[in-house]
Amino acid sequence: MDFQKINSMGFGEFVDVFGNIIEKCPLIAAAIWSQRPFADLADLEKHVFDFIEALPQSGKEGILRCHPDLAGRELQLGTLTPESQREQRNAGLRDLDREERRQMDQLNCEYKKLFGFPFVIAARLSDKATMMRELARRLRNQPSQELCAALDEVRKICHLRLEDILRSPMDP
Ligand code: 2AL
Secondary structure (H helix, E strand, O other): OOHHHHHOHHHHHHHHHOOOOOOOOOOHHHHHHOOOOOOOOHHHHHHHHHHHHHHHHHHHHHHHOOOOOOOOHHHHHOOHHHHHHHHHHOOOHOOOOOHHHHHHHHHHHHHHHHHHHOOOOHHHOHHHHHHHHHHHHHHOOOOHHHHHHHHHHHHHHHHHHHHHHHHHOOOO
C-alpha cells in the first residue's frame, strides 16, 4: 500500500485499515484522518504519537488498558484481535508450560495491582524469557517511569503494525 492510496482514503476506509494500529483504539485513526496528507510512515506515525502525547494521564492509561494480557485467557480462546493473536502466538506465548503460565499470570496480576493497567511489551521484538524478565524488572519502576516505558512499547507495536499495513498489497 502506498501513500497516494492512503491519502485518498475516505474516513470509513481509513479507520477500517488503521483502526487497530493502537490496540482497540480506532478513535486515534479517526482523529488523525483529517490531518492527511501524510508524507510517509514516519509522518503518519508522528501524528499518532503526538495525539497520544497530548492526552492527559488518564487517556494514556486508558490506551494501556485497551491492551490484552500477555498469554491470557483470550489468547487460548483465540478471541484477541487478529494483530494481537499473531504477535502473541509468534512470540511463543501459546506454548507456555503450566509453570510458565502460572508465573506469567502471577506477575501480570501483581503488575496490574501495582500500576492499574496491564503489562505491555512489543511481543514481536521479544521472546518469552525476555518478556518474563522485563515484567519482573519493570515491576520495580516508579509509576511515572513505568507509564513512559509502557507507552514506548505501544509506539513500537504501532510501528510494526504500520509496517505490516504498508507491506500489504493494494486492492485491485
Ligand atoms: C501485546 C499484544 O497483544 N501484542 C503485543 O505485542 N503486546 N500485549 C501486551 N499486553 O503487551
